[in-house]
Amino acid sequence: MKKAVFQMEPFSCPSCVKKIEGALARANGVQKVKVLFHSNKVRVEFDEAIVAANDLQELIEKLGYPVLNLKVA
Amino acid sequence: MNAKQTVRVTAISAILLAAAIIMHIAGWHDARQITLVTSTLIAGTPITIKSFKAIRMKAFSIELLVTIAVVGALFIGEYVESAVVTFLFLFGAMLEIRTMEKTRSSLKALTDLAPLEARVMRDGEILTVSVDNVEIGDQVIVRSGEKVPVDGPIISGTATLNEAAITGESVPASKMLDDQVFSGTLVEHGYIEVIAVRVGNDTTFARIIELVEEAQESKSKTEKFLERFATIYTPSIVLLSVLVYLLTRNIEMTLTFLVIACPGALVISAPVSIVAGIGNGARNGVLIKGGEVMEQLAKIDTIVFDKTGTLTRGRPEVTDVYGLGIEKEELLRLTAEAEMISEHHLGRTIVKEAKKRAIHLSNQPEDAEVVKGNGIMATVEGKHLAVGNRKLMEDQKIPIPSEMEDYASQREKAGNTAIFVSISREITGIISVADQIRPEAAEALAKLRKNGIKQMIMLTGDNRHTAQLVGEHLGLDEIYAELLPKDKVAAVQSLKEQGHRVAMAGDGINDAPAIATADIGLAMGEGGTDISMETADIVLMADRLDQFSHAYALAKATVQNMKQNTFFAVGTVFLLLLGVLLGKVFLASGMLVHEVSVLLVILNAIRLIRYTNDKPSNQKQSEVISDEPRITL
Numbered sequence: 001m002k003k004a005v006f007q008m009e010p011f012s013c014p015s016c017v018k019k020i021e022g023a024l025a026r027a028n029g030v031q032k033v034k035v036l037f038h039s040n041k042v043r044v045e046f047d048e049a050i051v052a053a054n055d056l057q058e059l060i061e062k063l064g065y066p067v068l069n070l071k072v073a
Numbered sequence: 074m075n076a077k078q079t080v081r082v083t084a085i086s087a088i089l090l091a092a093a094i095i096m097h098i099a100g101w102h103d104a105r106q107i108t109l110v111t112s113t114l115i116a117g118t119p120i121t122i123k124s125f126k127a128i129r130m131k132a133f134s135i136e137l138l139v140t141i142a143v144v145g146a147l148f149i150g151e152y153v154e155s156a157v158v159t160f161l162f163l164f165g166a167m168l169e170i171r172t173m174e175k176t177r178s179s180l181k182a183l184t185d186l187a188p189l190e191a192r193v194m195r196d197g198e199i200l201t202v203s204v205d206n207v208e209i210g211d212q213v214i215v216r217s218g219e220k221v222p223v224d225g226p227i228i229s230g231t232a233t234l235n236e237a238a239i240t241g242e243s244v245p246a247s248k249m250l251d252d253q254v255f256s257g258t259l260v261e262h263g264y265i266e267v268i269a270v271r272v273g274n275d276t277t278f279a280r281i282i283e284l285v286e287e288a289q290e291s292k293s294k295t296e297k298f299l300e301r302f303a304t305i306y307t308p309s310i311v312l313l314s315v316l317v318y319l320l321t322r323n324i325e326m327t328l329t330f331l332v333i334a335c336p337g338a339l340v341i342s343a344p345v346s347i348v349a350g351i352g353n354g355a356r357n358g359v360l361i362k363g364g365e366v367m368e369q370l371a372k373i374d375t376i377v378f379d380k381t382g383t384l385t386r387g388r389p390e391v392t393d394v395y396g397l398g399i400e401k402e403e404l405l406r407l408t409a410e411a412e413m414i415s416e417h418h419l420g421r422t423i424v425k426e427a428k429k430r431a432i433h434l435s436n437q438p439e440d441a442e443v444v445k446g447n448g449i450m451a452t453v454e455g456k457h458l459a460v461g462n463r464k465l466m467e468d469q470k471i472p473i474p475s476e477m478e479d480y481a482s483q484r485e486k487a488g489n490t491a492i493f494v495s496i497s498r499e500i501t502g503i504i505s506v507a508d509q510i511r512p513e514a515a516e517a518l519a520k521l522r523k524n525g526i527k528q529m530i531m532l533t534g535d536n537r538h539t540a541q542l543v544g545e546h547l548g549l550d551e552i553y554a555e556l557l558p559k560d561k562v563a564a565v566q567s568l569k570e571q572g573h574r575v576a577m578a579g580d581g582i583n584d585a586p587a588i589a590t591a592d593i594g595l596a597m598g599e600g601g602t603d604i605s606m607e608t609a610d611i612v613l614m615a616d617r618l619d620q621f622s623h624a625y626a627l628a629k630a631t632v633q634n635m636k637q638n639t640f641f642a643v644g645t646v647f648l649l650l651l652g653v654l655l656g657k658v659f660l661a662s663g664m665l666v667h668e669v670s671v672l673l674v675i676l677n678a679i680r681l682i683r684y685t686n687d688k689p690s691n692q693k694q695s696e697v698i699s700d701e702p703r704i705t706l
Contacts, residue, residue, distance in 0.1 A: 009076055010170045019127060038177055038289040038348050064126045073274065 001031065004053045006042040006060060007068045011035075016065065023063055027051060079119070079167055086116035086160045093156065109152035116159035117143050138311075142328040146660065149324055157661035158332065165668030169341075172675040176345050179352025179682055180289070184282055186238040186257050191222035194266075204256075204273065211269040217262055221254045224277055225270035232263025238278055240358050240598075240615035281614070284362065285355045289348050293364025295635060296343045310334040317654070325660070326653060333649045333663040341671065342638035345678035350631030353682055359624040360598070360612040370593050370611065370628035375573040376526055377565055377587070380533035380543055382580030383597060384618075385508040389418060391426035392489055393505040395480060404502040406432045408494050411451040411458045414441045419492060420449065420460075422506050444468070448492070459495045471495045477503060488542040510543055517618035518547055524626050528573065532561045532587070561587040578621065595621060623685075630684050638674045645670040 011017070017035040020042060024033040029050030034043045044056055053072045060067055089112035096105040117140070124136035139162050146155035174181075191204050194212040204222045207213065212228070215221050221234070233245040238257035245261050248254055254267055257278035273279065292300070310331065318327040347364040354361045361367055378384050396404040409427035412420035413434065427434060438451035447468070448461015459469050463481075466473055473481075473493065477500050481491040489505040518529060530551045533540050540554035553564060565587050568575045577584070577591035588594035588609055596609035597616040613620045649666060652658030658666070 010174055034290075036286050036290055038344070039180065039286045041286070064123060 002046055002048045002053070003073050004044045004046065004056060005071045005073075006044070006057060007070075008040045008042060008060075009066050009068060010040050011037050011065075019063055020060060020065065023059060024056065027056065027059060030056070076170070079163060082116060082119060083160070083163045083167055086112045086156070086163065089115070090156060090160055093153075106152055109156040110147070113143065113147065113152065113155040113159050116163050117155070120159060120162060138331050138334075142332040142660065145324060145328045151325065151660070154325075154660040158664050161661070161664045161668055165664075165671065168668075168672055169675065172672060172679065173341070173345065175679050176349040176675065176682065177289075177352065179349070179356045180282075180285055183238065183285070183355055186220070186259075187278065187282070188220035188222040188256060192216075192219075193269075207269055207272045209269055209272055211272075213267045213269055215254075215260050215265050215267060217260055217264070219260055221256055221258045221260065221265075221267065223267060223269040223272050224253070224255050224275075225268045227252050227254060227265045228268055230263060230265040232260045232265045235259040235261055239281065281355075281360065284360055285351065288351050288361060288363045288366075291363030291365065293343060293347055293368050293635075295368065295639065296347065296364055299339060299343050299639070302339070306334075306339075326656070329658065329660045329663055330650065330653050332660060333653055333658065333667055334646065339639075339642045339646060342642040342674050343635050345675050346631055346635040346638055346681060349678045349681035350627055350634070350684075353684055354624055354627055357620060357623055357627075358614040358617070359620045359627075360614060361624060361628070362610050362612075366593065366610045367628050367631050369574075370576070370625060371632040373574050373576045373593055373625065374526060375528040375530065375568055375575045376521065377530045377532055377561075377568065377575060377577045377591065378549075379561075379577075379579040379584045379587075380531055380535055380540060381508060383578050383584075384514055384531065384543055384547065385510050387508065387580060389422045389490070389506045389508045391422060391504060392507045393484065394502065395505070396502040397474075397477065397500065399496075399501050401502075402430070402432060404494060405430065405504070406434065407453050407456065407458060407496065408460055408502075408504060410434050410436045410453045411438050411441070411449060411460055414438055414451065415443065415449055417443075417449075419490065419506055423492070423504060456496050457498070459498075460492060462491075462493065466493050466495065466500070469495075469498070471498050471500060473500055485538055488539050490539075508539075510546060511618055513617055513619045515547055517622040518549075520619070520622040521625055524622070524629065526625070530564075530568075532556055532564055534558075558584070558586055562590050565590045578618075627681075627684060631681055634678060634681055638677055641677075642670065642674055 017037050020035050021033050024030050024042070024044060029047040030044060031047065032045040035041075036043065042060065046053070046056065053070060057067050057070055089108050093105050093108045093112065096108060120136050120143075121140045124140045127136060139158065143155045143159055146152075146158065188204050190201055191207045192199055192201050192214045193207060194214060199214060207223055211223070213223055213225070215232070217232075227248060227250055229250070231247065231249040233247045234254060235245050236255065236258045238259075239255045248265070254265065255278060256271075256276035271277070274283075314327050314331045314334070317330050318324065321327070343364070347367060350367055351361050351363075361370070381387050394401045394405050405423070405427050409424045409432065412423050415421065415424075424434070436453050438453050441449060441451035443449050444461065444465055447465040448459065450457070450459045450469075452458070459465060459471065463473070477493075481493070481503055484491045484503065484505045489507040492504045492506060493500060494502045494504060522529070528551070529549050530553070531540065531544050531549050532553050534556055535554060537554040540552050544552035553560075556564070561584065565575055565577055569590075569592065575591045576593040576595060577588050578595040579585075579588050580597045585608060588596060593611060594609045595611045595613065598612045598614040611624060645666070649658055649663055653663060
């Protein structure tokens with residue numbers, strides 16, 4: 001189990017939160033998603049055997065939200 | 074589309090709009106129309122893309138409403154409207170993000186304090202590594218002007234540190250051997266070597282940041298209500314607009330209605346205030362755990378304080394040494410040497426005092442015996458010492474001369490604990506120990522009362538004398554002494570049953586049950602002990618009561634601000650819709666007012682960032698002047 005934190009460009013609307021949360025929650029290998037609207041962060045707990053952090057980043061960017069940096073712990 | 078591109082697109086559409094105005098004046102009608110359509114398409118494309126992305130995720134977005142309206146406007150040939158609306162929407166969103174960032178600036182200022190690099194000693198070499206690569210047990214070197222990268226004790230060197238990142242207190246603290254230092258604090262002068270005990274995400278600093286981030290996300294009741302409202306509101310506006318069209322057959326009015334009804338200002342009106350308020354608290358050393366706590370805190374009318382460690386420093390000090398036929402220093406030395414084996418806090422206080430006076434403690438006590446709750450007995454330098462309270466002297470059948478008894482009770486009435494010292498079964502001295510009332514307590518309590526607290530009560534396990542003294546000094550309404558932790562819980566419970574809204578302030582562990590029972594639990598952070606930080610609703614990071622009075626005033630100001638924003642946002646939308654239906658407000662002008670209202674809501678929240686309780690006039694102002702009167706619709 002790994003924990004990734006994506007630092008995003010400033011979110012402008014709370015509806016972005018729902019979009020990102022929904023899409024990530026549906027992704028394979030993702031256990032827990034939390035979008036921190038006010039700190040512009042996305043926290044994901046995922047199983048590294050099933051999915052890589054870079055794939056998740058790609059998924060978020062496909063939704064239209066550029067990722068500034070990624071930290072995996 | 075990233076932020077840079079948005080700026081570019083917005084700028085291009087602004088230039089095109091300006092060009093269209095010039096063409097209009099010059100009378101080039103066709104050129105004007107082409108320019109307007111071009112502008113609409115350029116600014117409209119990113120909006121449309123975003124709305125489709127949202128549809129794919131089955132989310133209903135404001136972009137979708139705007140897209141429908143713009144397509145409609147193009148369809149009926151209202152090119153001015155379509156161009157202005159797309160431009161305003163992009164420009165407004167851009168300004169919103171910029172200003173919204175301001176409301177988050179307090180937290181950002183905190184995270185910017187995070188250390189990036191560390192100098193560690195490995196295999197006799199000094200290496201500079203990223204903080205992420207420091208390991209527990211590493212020996213870390215910090216010089217003047219550098220940030221401490223880990224939590225841990227100093228093993229060598231001395232320094233003055235600015236601990237504002239942890240405590241909100243910017244007066245530097247001096248630290249030496251064995252003192253704890255924290256990640257994120259700044260060495261102003263000096264040089265220290267620290268052993269890394271907590272690193273990375275486990276440091277107090279990292280946990281504070283995480284708690285504040287989570288606090289900002291946790292929604293207040295008002296926020297939750299507004300969000301529920303918005304989810305019903307948006308679809309019902311779509312239905313209403315269909316109704317408007319069916320009744321009026323006026324496409325333009327219908328589209329205007331649709332766009333103007335966007336719940337923009339409504340949705341952000343409460344969160345921006347809360348975020349700004351929590352940020353202000355964090356910067357001033359108060360951790361307020363979320364919007365709900367903020368709303369509760371503003372309603373508090375009764376505060377229950379624990380005494381030791383909350384109203385007082387919780388660190389007893391020797392206030393007087395009184396010897397009978399013996400030098401004070403000598404008395405203190407012998408007593409301290411005997412107390413070396415003691416684990417009782419009073420015993421430790423005496424040892425600390427002796428060390429502070431640079432008295433050399435060389436003798437080991439022999440035949441030492443701890444009489445639980447009463448004192449100790451030991452032999453030092455062949456002298457038999459008994460150190461403790463009256464009960465110990467009585468048990469040992471050591472007579473207390475009346476002169477000493479008078480002195481002892483006089484010290485006790487002044488709030489001290491009198492410790493009797495006997496050498497070879499004869500009373501030779503009294504050492505007075507007292508816990509000091511926090512220096513800022515009186516003023517902080519007065520401020521709390523001024524800001525609307527009706528009742529302040531002290532609950533303590535300590536003796537009646539001392540409790541009475543502290544209570545009178547601080548002007549508390551009621552004092553209950555000699556209580557057990559479960560009595561404290563019962564007291565808080567009964568206050569709640571009487572209909573009071575109760576905050577309980579304690580120093581963490583023994584008060585935890587009462588803190589959990591109260592409507593709002595406050596804990597002294599003591600530089601971040603685990604239990605207090607996790608369980609309490611509010612943590613005072615620097616253990617200072619004036620932070621509490623600030624938090625209370627801040628909570629009231631924040632709730633006030635939130636109400637202003639909500640009323641303003643609801644009022645604006647209502648008036649605009651009314652204007653649309655009466656045919657007074659059109660798409661472009663309505664959009665302008667709508668965007669302006671969003672910005673005003675954010676600007677109003679930004680005022681909270683600089684909110685201080687110190688200037689009484691300031692608070693008055695925030696109640697009287699809201700942003701509402703500035704706009705006329």
